Every structure is written in structure tokens, then in C-alpha cells.
Amino acid sequence: MQKEKNEFFKVKNFSKKINTEYHEGPATFTRNNRRIYFTRNNFKKGKLIFSDKKVNQLEIFVSQLIGDEWTEAELFTINDKNYSIGHPTLSHNQKFLFFVSDAPWDGAMGGADIYVCKKLGAKWTQPKNLGPKVNTKGDELFPFFHKDGVLYFSSNGHGGLGGLDIFICKHDGYRASLPININQIYPINSSYDDFSFIINDKKEHGFFASNRLGGKGGDDIYYFEKDESALIKLKGFVYEEETGIPIMNAKLVLMDIAKGEKISNTKDNGKFEFLIEPNKDYQLVVSKLDYKTKKIVYLSSDYKNVEEPFLNIPLEKGFWLHLEGKVVDEITREGIENAQINVFNKTYNLRNAYTSNLKGAFSFALDPDCIYDFEISKDGYFTKNESQISTYGKRKTETIYHEIVLALRNLKMGSSFVLNDIYYDLNKWNLRSHSKLELDKVVKYLKDNPHITVELGSHTDSRASETYNLNLSQKRAKSAVNYIISKGIKKNRISAKGYGETKLKNHCKDGVKCTEEEHQENRRTEIKVIGF
Template identity: 35%
Template sequence: MKKIITILTLTLSITGSAQLKKEIEKADNYFKRAFYSEAIPLYQEISKKDRSYEVLKNLGDSYYYTKNMGNAARVYNYIVKNYPDKVDDEYYFKYAHTLKAIDDYEEADKVIAQYYEKKDDQLKLKEFEVTKKYLENVRAIENRYTIANLGINTENSEFGAVKFRDKLVFSATKKETTLLDKLYKWDNQYYLDLYEAPLENLYSNDSVAYPLPGKINAKLHEAMATFTKDGNTIYFTRNNYAKGKRNKDNNEITHLQICKAQLVEGEWKNITPLPFNNEDYSAEHPALSDDEKTLYFASDMPGGYGSFDIYTVSINNDGSFGTPKNLGEKINTSGKEQFPFASADNKLYFSSDGHPGFGMLDIFVASVTPAGLSKPDNVGLPVNSGYDDFSFYIDADTKEGFFSSNRPGGQGSDDIYQIVETKPLIIEDCMQFISGTITDEKTNKPVPFASLALSSDKKNTIEKITADANGKFGFDVQCETTYTVIANKEGYTENQKTLYLKKERNKNNDASMPLKSMEQVEIEKARALEEQKAREEAARKKEQEKRANEAIAKENDIIKDRNRVVVKTDEINFDYDLWYLRRDSRKVLDKVITLMKKYPEMIIEIGTHTDIRGDEKYNLELSEKRATSVRTYFIENGIEPERISGVGYGETQPILHCETEESCTEEQHEINRRCEFVIKGF
């Protein structure tokens, strides 16, 4: 029986493995053909049983290419953390893109920084820090455009809008479909066609779009149109499809081609593929230069810098074409560059995920000059976002135009947005100001034409300026820097102030400071000398007084006892329970009276004490009576009342500590019943 169970278990295991392998092969086949929407549910089920790197990588990519960024981020996070030795470098950047798309820019920056640290690529790490600062500067421009979602948008894809006469021409999924129309397996939408809509009704929800007249739209994709100025020629993108046949490469992929057509009696006819198209790669997104002598386009042809690059091809006078040329590494990166647009003011706009951006495809602009193309800049907010932003078009005169984006908040998928440019693209570092007034320290009046020097912790150079006639000065400075301002002028001493600047654009930092005149310096020196002499004289007198007091103390048996200065005398004791002075005590008191008469500034406190016999209240009252008795004797013998005080301490300060009344002898109790003379001052 055990043998049968073992055989059944092994058979089921083999059968399950074979079934799983079959499911993976099916999903992989969809993935290779870019049928991502078909591949996703298969990979989701497979991943419950097989969490291998290849399965999860393809699942993450399928989410990524269908713009499901939340799920893509979750899967990429898993493979980056669990397959660090297998994961390709590109997935760190894909992961960062998905994080930006879900608005987690801080975590996205951490992912890229950790990747460069892992590679120990300090150069790239420094470049990344420069990129972060660049994007902060772009973000600081704030919104450069007003944007509005058009009424022609639907839950499906609309993009690539350009003006053509009194209409807007754009790309969209088929509006009217039949059972014969197929879905595009990439995202499970219908294939794209070219449409037109009246310009005056773009914002209304009942705006109606119509397919371009003629035979431009076929069974597969048509998109991204550009027109000659006379309106008679169109260039556009379509799948490699001719005579009802889809042409494929060795991987069963139908690539994109650029075609042109002529407007004949109101319809687009004579559709002709351009001669540089190829079945093995795509040529897409045509855009004409303002002089119509150059056609810009995107392609993944061999020999480029990344997956898609921007190319140009010359259009000869006879209508023939030159050889396509790559725009080079200034424009193209290891990522994607697509959707070129050439404006009438000699600017090239394009989308890229390889240049410093806010996530996925961002729109960039470079100036076209006789010397070549300038370094491209990010066009900024709110056109660019964490999602795909592309298909930029703008009228150089009116500053009005359109772009497309699949960002959240639209009608769905790709939407067309109308834009108006309201700010120029001026990218500046975070700057602040240091200003102030130089004044005279004594008079508080301005010091005109003082010399100022500015140094920082980031530069070895020192900037020097001169204050104006009102003592005012100012410097333009960078954020996150420590500066020291040094001020001086002939006839004054130098002064300086150090400021620690944080990241807060356009903040004004006050570096006002006073200068001290040399005349004031001399006055203060003389005053300081007088004060020093006074201190020395006071110290001399204090020392003399100390020595005199020491002599007095030595001569008159004045000692320091328990942090007190007391007159040392023979014992003065009181009879038990009495406060009257005994005859033997009066001789001792006469000695103290004589001392006070010898030193008429001496002030003394009489402190009287009891033993512990009796309760505390009674003893306190008894000691006060004894103090009063002694003080009265001093006053009767010529001592001024204000020079002599009496305090009764009761039993609180014994010389000999007695636990009980019986624990001390009568002689010991008598020692505690005493009178002391504390010198309080002279």
C-alpha cells in the first residue's frame, strides 16, 4: 500500500510540474509578443506556486508596461530585495520610476542611491546628487503652464494632438468597432486610428471626433500625425501592414513605420511608406522642422544609445530622403527618447525616461542652433509628473498647445491636455540674499563706503564689495552654505558675522554689524586701564583688610569655627532651667565688650543654647531669654544696640550629642548650655 501511495504522489508531482511548466511557457509566449494584458492573469496564478526571479520579473514588467504602477512597484521591490545577485541593473531604475509614479519620491531616491553605493560608483553617486539638485531647481519654478483636460477624452487612449487648419488631429482607439475588430493585446484596448475634431468644441463633453477621411486608418495602429504648412501632405505612424498583411520580424513582432499621404479632393490618398523603414525595427512619431527640410522621428534601429533614440533625416527638394542620423548622446540616453516636436522658434521637444525627470516619460526641450543642439532641460511642472507625459505640441507665438499623459485624474488611459505657457523656463540654483547696514557702534549712525568681504565654506574665492553712502550692502548667495561677512574701514576696527544658510529660496539674511572707531577704541582702552587700576587698588585694600583682620583675630583670639568667625572665650554657662548671668560669666562678657569698644565697627551675634532636657518649645524660649539677658548686659555696658543681636537656638545645635537625658552627664549637659559670639561683620 505504501508503495502505491508513493507512486501516486510521485505521479501527481510530475504531472503538476509539467502543468506548471506548460502554464509558464504560455505566459512567456504572450510576454515575448508584448501581449502584456494577456500575460498578467497567467503570471499572477503562476506566482502563487512559483516565485522564481523570471516569473516575477515578467509579471512586474507586464504591470509596468500596462501602467499598473502600484503593482509593478510591489513586484520590483520583492525581486530587488530577494534576488540581489540576479536582478538586472535596469530594474533598480524601473523600480524607482514606479515609486515616483505613486508619489514616493523619497524612497525612489533611496533606491537609486543604494544602487550606486552597492556598485561603489562614486562618480555616478555624485552625478545623482547633481540630478536631485537639478530637479529641485526645476520644481522651484513651480507651475509653468495652465492645463485643462479636453472633452474629447474617453476612458480609452487619446494622445498626439496637433492643429490642422480648423481642426485638432489626434490618435485614439477606434471609436466605432465591429466583431471583426481585434483588441491590442498590449493593453487590451482596440487599435489606434487618427481622428479629427473641430477646435471650437474641444472642451464640451459632447464633442464629436471623426476618423480622418481617406484610407489612412487600417486594421492596426495609426498615430502621431504631422502636416506640411500647405496642408497637402501628412506624415504619420502605422504598423507594418500592407495589402491586408501584417509583416513581422523573427520574434513575431509587427514594428511601426512612418508613412506619408497626400490630400486629394478632401481625402488622404497615395499612402507611401518612407524608404528608411525596416521590418526588424520601428520608425515612429514623425515631426517636421519649421522649414520642412528635416524630419525628426524616433527609432530603435541598431547602433543607437538606448531602446529608442531621436533621429533626423533630410528631405530633399525632389521629395527624396537622405540617410537617417542619430542626434547623439546629448539628446539620446540609455533609456527611451520618443515623440519629437519641432517648434517654429527653433526648439526641439521630446519625451525621455533617461534624462533627469519626475518619473516615467517626461517632456524635455533643447534649442536648435547653427552650432547644434543645446543640452535639453526638463520643461517642468505641471506638464511633467510621475507618469508618462508625451506628445508635446505648442504654438511658438500664442504659447498655446497640447500634450498627453496617463496620469491619475483624467478620463482614463492616455488623455490630451490643453496648455498655456505662463512662465519662461529659467532654471536657477537655490539662492538667498545677505544684506545689511554698517553702523558706528557708539553713535549708531551709518558708516558710508565700508569695505565688505564674503567667504564661504564651499569656495576658496572671496567676493569683495563696498557699502553705499548709507552704509548698506548686499550679496547674492547660495542656499545650504555657511558664509562669513567681514567689514572694515579706515579709522575703525574690523568686525565679522557668520551665517548658516538653510534650504529656503529667496530668504534675506541680515548681516548688519557695528564698527568701532579708533577714537572709541582709545577711550575704551583708557577706561579699561582705569578699571584695571581700580581693581588692583581694591584688591590691595582687600588684602590689607584681610591681613588686618588676621592680626586682630590673632591678637584677640578670634577663630574660624564651622564656617563662622567667632570670638574665642572661656565657657559661659547657665544654671539648669535659668537664664540669669552667673558672676563668673560676667568677666568673660567684659572681655568681649572691651573688644567691641576697641573696634567700633564690629558687629556681633550672641547665640545661646540649651541642653536637651525639657521639650523643644520650652528650650527655644529659654535660649531666647538667655540671649536677651546677655544682650541687655552688653547694652548696659555701652555697646550700641544695632551692633549686638541675640538669637536663641534652643537644643538644635548641641556640641555634644545626647541620645537621651540620661546618656549624658551633668557636666556634658552644662557644656551644651552655652553662649557663643559670632562676628557678623565690621
Template identity: 30%
Template sequence: MKQHFFGKIFVLLLLLGACKSLQEKGNDQFLSGEYQYAINTYGQILEEDPDNIEANQVIAESYRLSNRIEESVPYYEKLVEEEPSFEAYYRLGLGYKAQQEYEKANEAFKLSEDYTSDQEYIAEARRQTKAIELAEGISDYWENYELVNFQELNTAGADYAPITSEDYFYFTSGRQASGIYAADGSPYTKLFRARSDGLRVDVNGIQALPEFRNEEGLNQAAIAISPDGNTIIYARGNSLSPKDLPETALFASYFRGAGFTQPIWMEVNEDEFWWNSTPAFSPDGEILYFASNRPGGYGGIDLYKATKLANGDFGNAVNLGPNINTPGNEMFPRPAPDGKFFFASDGQPGYGKLDLFVAEVNDEGEQIITNLGPSFNSKMDDFAISFTEYPKQGFISSDREGGAGNDDIYYFEDKTPKPKIVNVLLNVFTKQRVAGEPDAVLEQARVVLYDAQNQQMDGNFSNSTGRVRFTLAPDENYTIIASKSGYFSKSVPYTTNGKTPDPSTLIQEVTNVTLDTTIVLDQLILDKSIVLENIYYDLDKADIRPDAALELDKLVQILKDNPTIRIELSSHADARATDAYNDDLTQRRAQSAVDYIVSQGIDADRLVAKGYGKRQLIIENAQTEEEHQVNRRTEFKVIQIDQ
């Protein structure tokens, strides 16, 4: 990742020995933040004197301070061999960690503790070893995501920090450079844009940012655009001019009528000697997130947020706290619309340098930090995530091996295989029961489909063949209600569980399964008796037996399906006892049945209990037990229909 995201950190050097003029030149370059030049100068000294401590120290620090700590390893190795110290061993451990030489890194961190009594230093060394241990268990945050180098866009220089806004793709690039950034020897960067649609970018139409002119001889990077498109904020710094600002700062440009204003230094920077960069807006545009090395933080660079003020500027910056921020560096914030917060860090447990992380609140209200895993992160810098369709696709930046140049832009997509779709096409046939004849087609019956939550999903009238067709989902429960004037309405449960093939066995993207079911409606005729089958009582008793309750539940459902009817429920005896006995027994049995139905939620006013004794025999002079059973029956009839 480009050095201008790290502040100018000056180290006091004691330069002694030969090659006085080269050392003075290299020292000036180092103290000016021209780390690449210092590396070149002190490299000449090492060619003549490989064991020169000062040269090894300056080159090691120059690589570290220009974010190339993996290249500092041989120089720190020389330092710990000749002049061991906590700083040398600790930074050697960081170098090994960046190379994913975790065993060597742990050894270096452990040895660093022998050269200090400062408990904060010791705690930091142990935190690094703990981070390496935690990194061993990192898995992919999102499965089946594919990361691809955007080869058509990337150049041999730096290309990074892309965002999209209003059908445009904005990014930082070293193309069309106007000078060399002396800290790492790379070209200065500018802001560019091209038309885009999702991940599709018009790479042939890339142009320098037209809203305002890119300045020459400095770095302009990490653009953020407000959700309404009226505010542009970006980082600007590392100028060659001694009259310019001494440190990287945030600048803002505002849309005013005919165009954007010239960028101005933002008050949220607070101090010109503080490093501020990598801005991002909240989804509603009311909060500005950014990275800063201002005093009072938890490490080198921390993440902050500032709220929008009445004048449209941002202020009252607040540190995001020690759960996100570490003694390392955190930057490139990216708040998501669902409340998740993405960022880059080299201090959280990761693979060595900057990794991408997400902070989210779990069910217990705790903020959990998760590494996005090997699909997104490498041993090099991985940073600046943005989304074109959250969270399915977007961009990141990385200087991992195999890229086109320094930092490259990569796009990612969710490649999870689309689930095989199974549609259940249910044919519901409505029929009417005709005594002594096969069930006949019932046209123009109203058929309504309800889901498991009793929400209506569909409904229609049966056609000339008595059919209504619904589309259902696999492994779901439904209720179907059929009704027609002059007929008892009927509701029936229906399930698709176990009636469709396993999607994993399917080849086609869409499979239609056709099923049939039939609902038979009975005519609703006033005072017509309907026998309830299988309603049995123990001898000389009126208690409702469990088997009788199951049959009465069917009548309960009829009453629920037909809320406008009132019925008489009657009990009949055979002719083998006295009239008085049979009248009393059948009345008690009828009342017992009514009481059970009321207990199931039916209004008692809709029910009349009537015991007819043996006065309505179906078979006169019954002789066999079967004939007596026909006479010993329970019936109901509709006695009233409310309109």
C-alpha cells in the first residue's frame, strides 16, 4: 500500500564511521521522509561495508516507515546480531510476520522481551504472538466469493481505493504522474473516474477527475463522495513544496450551482501536523469516518468518526475505541447499510500486513471483529473494500503477488451456486357429493390458499372442469378453503413435505412438480339430517370417548368453516329399553356432545342438543346388533342460516 497513508516519523540517528558525505546525504534524506532515496544512498555504503550498523539501521527503518517491512528483514537480522534491542527484535518479528514466517516471528517477539523492562512493550510483543496464534484459525467470512484482478484497469504503478457513485467509478492511480514520491520511489497519485455499471467499468473512458483539477507534485488519494453526490472529500499531501502543508490532510469540494468548488482544508483535520486520510461517508451522509494519527489514540493510525454540523462541515471527531483500533494501524473505513463496519488493519489478528475486517454486533449486543479470511486477504496489504451491490459484489485493493503493479484493484463476486428451483403446481378440483351417485364436478366454487401463518396467498373460482391451480413451495404447510353458496364450506390442510425431489439431485435450474387434490362439498339444506359416523358411547353412559371426540372434531371444523349456520345435534337410541330411559340417555348424550363442541371454541348459541330416544328409528323391528347400531346414531342438521 502507498506510503502516503503513513505519517512522517522521524528517528534520531547517531551516524559515525567512514563515508561521511554519503552518511550526511542519506541522513538528510531519511529525516526528510525521502526513504527510498535514503535506501539507495545507504545501500552504497553497505556495498563497501556490509556490517555497517548505521546503514543497516537506516535502511531497515526506511523500509518499515515506507510500509515495506517485509523487505527490512535482512537489515534487522544484522542489527539483532550486532546490537540487539527490543526495537530491533520487535520490528524483525513484524518483518517475519509480514512474510508469514510465523515461527521465526514468534521467536523474535519472545526475544524482544529480554531487552526491555517496560511492561507496555512486553504486552505489545505478547499481543503480536497472540495475534499470530489467532490467525491460524481464520476462515472465510463469506463462502464462495471469487476475487479477480481487474487487469484491464490496473497499470504498472499504483491503482487503488475505488468507489462508485452515480454511475461513475472513482479511484486513485499513479498514471499521468507529475513526479516521484521520494518516500517509496513511486509516482505521485491523482484521482480518476470512468463510467460504470456495477462491476462493469468503461476502462477506455478513464479521465482525470473533472470536478476539479488534480494538483501537480503531490499525492491525491482515497476519494469519498456523499450519498447525494454534492460533497467530495479526499486526502491530499506529501507535497514537494516547503510552503505546502507539512502532513497529509482531508480536503473537501462542494457542488455549488454550476459546479464543484476548489477543494479546501477541512476543520476536522484540527492540526496541520496530524495525518488524516481514507475518508468514507455513512450511508445517510451524516457521519464522516476517517483515519488519523492524532494524539490520544491507541496506536499508529486509528479510525475516527465526525458528525455533520449545521454548516454542512464535519466536526467533534471521536475515536472508534479499542475494540476496532489497536497499537497497529487501522484505516479505510467502510460502513455498510446493515450496520456492519468494514475496515483495514495490521493490528487485528491477520496474515501480516493490512487485512480486511468486519465489525458487527452479535445477538448479545457485543461488537465482534472478524477477519474476512483467505478469499480476501493475503500476506501483503489488502484494503479499501467498497461495494457495488452489498454484499454480493464490489472492489478491494491489494499489492499481493501476481498483480499488474504496485497496488492493484480487484473485483469480487458471490459465486455461490444458485439453488435449484422447484415449483409445486397444485391442481385443486372441487366436486359436490350427490347421494347414491359418483361425486360430480362443482363449477364456480371459491378456492382460497393460505400459508402456515394463515396469510392469504392466492384465490380463484373453479373452472368448468372444477379446477383451480396454485403455485406452492416445497416443504411448506398450507390450508385450502373451498366454498360456494348452497354448500358447506370446507377447509383442508395441505402439505408439500416429502412430495418434491431433493434439489441437490436436480440438473435443471427450474423443475415443476404437478400435484392434484380434490375437495368435495356437501349441499347445505335446512333440516336435512346428516349422520355422524363412529360416535360410540359406553353402555348406559353419556361421556365422550376419545374415538368419538375425533369424529366430533370434524363437526367442529364444519362449524368453523361455516360461521353463519346454527345446528341441532341429536342422539338416537335403539328400541330395546323404555321410552323414559332412552329419552334421558339420548338427551344426556346429545348434551355431552354439544358441551364437547363448545369446549373446542364454538359459541354455545349456535348449538341445540336434542335427545330423540327411540322415536325416530331408521329400521323398525331391528333384529340384529348391526341393525340396532343403525338406529343408535348421532346426527346433526342445519336449523338456521344467518345472512
């Protein structure tokens, strides 16, 4: 279907390989439009597949465009004939797939919930429930992820005008903000069911479905577009405080929590312009290298009778700091190319993304008197978080060689690493206080990488009997796992395994005389990746 002027025309069958005599529903495409994930009745070779309760469920299917033809659709990797799985939507970076299911998976809230999985190489992680901020005991359906990081979805569990209402929240693939009713932004919701909301990249126009009165009958599709005549222009001028000289190419970030960020730069004459909604408050952050960053709160109540608000923004000469670092493989110590480095300025609530170069090196500017968090990720590696990097107290331009040589461990099934400083008293399994500090690192690993499951294995040396060592190691492994679970890690993500003396790392088996150091090599605690 295409739109020309104010008329829609040329409705035609999308593909005979995709459309069948059964139901095909909500779909999402990769950015190159050559792969589609869509909802369909579960069937194979023309034969419906039924659940154990004799119900035909919905599942997600995948097809690729080869030349001008779509391939025969195949079941998505996450499927279950006993429960419905559907309504897929891809994040803009194509790393996350959000979808809906009524399966009783870990974290299920009730009814249909929204889940997310992450792509690691050619595989997808196990689904993760979006949690109680988004999901309720009711139904959460029809998610749509916009390129600016806003997730739109319909719910009958968050309250509202009645039936299914459309809600929005910010989501980065890991965390969600509190949802708000879309009527705080667009006058969309009614007292009937409103769902299947989509909007174009520039948020100029979009579609949704509703069974409200006044339609053609049943569920109808509605079109909407932005009325720019209802917007006002916010203009301004950025200049050097001491001289009054215009500052060109200053970066401006206009923030509205509900709709995300608008980013612009000043022109050669130092001027800028945004289209904003009347009666709405904004935060504006202005930055430029060699000047002090400035945060301005725009309160609409201060400009009630002003047709075109104008802001004069002087920037004081200042200094910036430069952070240099390197992303390296933990084993080979070689630089990792194209690692994603997400930088969050907690002081100004700003986010920026950078990429490591061919040698794994990176560098970028930091504001003085700010607190930063960093997240470093690369497909096939553990995600690493570096928090609370401070520039407070710095009073001159300099390059900071922060100890942020970020080591990422190659992530694959069966990967393992030894935990240092996990010690127990003789014949005991109670954790010492310094052992808990080491286990806290495991807790952080698991929180940083919510898609993996691991085994904690405890090993002994060969002294004492095999049976005794096996029992002791199991108790020690269980003690460590119980501590990790007590720190908020779900018990289905980590298991305890006592190996006793069955996996010695050297020649020190029964009857062989060895030094204490050689026996110590065998007494170890290991973490092994056993699932995604």
C-alpha cells in the first residue's frame, strides 16, 4: 500500500510465500528490509500444529528476501507449541528483539507479557521479561520500538481510558523507564481498544488500530499526522560570554523525557531553532569543546504570552579533559576492534556512543566536575561496566590515562575462568569475608550479562578420600552459589557443582608427593558458561 497526497491506493498481496490461508499478523523488518520476523499460526507443511491442550498457538516466523523472492518462512528460534509467541519488533540497532508471549517463563507477570532477547553473533539469547514497570497482571501487547529508544505498547493493566490503551516508555534493551499514557503526548487513546501503534522515524505521521465507534466495523486502521501549526519555534543564540562572539557548531540537546532527545548544532552565526510543543517543559544542554557545558531548564509558564521564545545563552571559556583507553581481549591482550563504548554523563544526563579503532584504542572528551558511567560491549564477549569515573577537582586541560584498559572475555559455550581468593577453613564450607568480595565480581558479571547461565564448580586437591572430597566440594560450591543468589541473581541462572579431585590440573593424584603450591593449584573455584 502506498500513500499519494491524501489517498491510499494499490493494496496488494505482500508475498504468497508469507501470506497463507491462516493468520499472519504483526511484523518487523531489518533495516535493509531483507529479513522479516512476523506472527503466524503455528503450522508446518500446510498442517496446523496443536498444543498439548489441542490449541493452535501463534508463533514468530522468519523469512529472507533473496533477489526478489521471499524464502519459505521458518520458525524463530524462540518458540513453544503450548503458548503463543508473537508481535515482534526490532530495536533500531537490530541487537534486541521485543515480543509478546503468554508463556509462564521466568518473571512472567500474568496474561501476555513483553519480553526481549539479544542477538549474539548468529544466535539469540533466552527471553527476558521486561519486568513490573512494563508488564502487569493484565495483557501487554503490540510493542513497537522507535529509533529514538522509545517503546510503544498497548496494555489493559496500566489503567487508562478503557480497554487497551497505548503507553510509551524509554528502553535500552536492558532497562525501562516508567510508562506513561500516550495521551500525554498525542490524543490517540479512546475508551475502546487502541493498539498496533507505529510512527515514522521523524515522528511526522503514523498508524494505529482501534475498535472505537465511528469506524467501518470491528478493528479499523487509523492514520494520524503531526499538526506543525500547533507547534511553536524555540529560537536562541549561543555566544562567548567574555567577547559576545557567536559560537558556531555548539552541540544542543533538547530533552523531553516522554519523547526522547532532539539534537542540533548552532549555525555559523551561533543561532539555533527547535520546534517544541506549547505548555511543555524542556531541558536544554549546550556544549562546545573549550567551553563550560551549560544546562538550561525551559519552563513554558515563563513564556505564556510569547509567540516565539528566544534564549540568549552565553558560554564561559573553560577546559575539557580527554580520556584515552583501550579495549583488549582478556586472554590474548590484543586490541578489540569496533567495541561499542556507551558513555553516560550522570551530571548532565547525557549519553554518547563511541567505537574502538583497529587497535582497540579509543579517546573522547569529558566535561570537568562530572560523574561518568561506561558500558563496553562487543558481540561474543561479556559486557563490561565501568562506573563512577569522576572529573571533579580537575582544573586544567589534560589527557587522563585512566586505568580503563577494558578487558573483555571471549564469550562462548563452555568458557570458564578461575576465581581468585576463594578460600575456606580446613574441612569447612563457610565463606570467609574476602571470598565474598571475589564472589561479588561474579554477581556483577551476571548482572552485566543477563542472557547467560553459569555453573560454579568447586575443586579440591587429592588429599583425603575421593568421597569426602566430592561431598566437601559440593557443600562449598553450594555455599558460594547461595551467596550469589542472596545478592539478587535468580537461582535458575547459576548452579553448584562439586568436582572433588576428579579434575586435577597437574600430576598430584593419590600417592604422589607434591608441594603445597602444587596442591593449591588444584584447589580452585571456577565459573563456566553453560547456557545463553
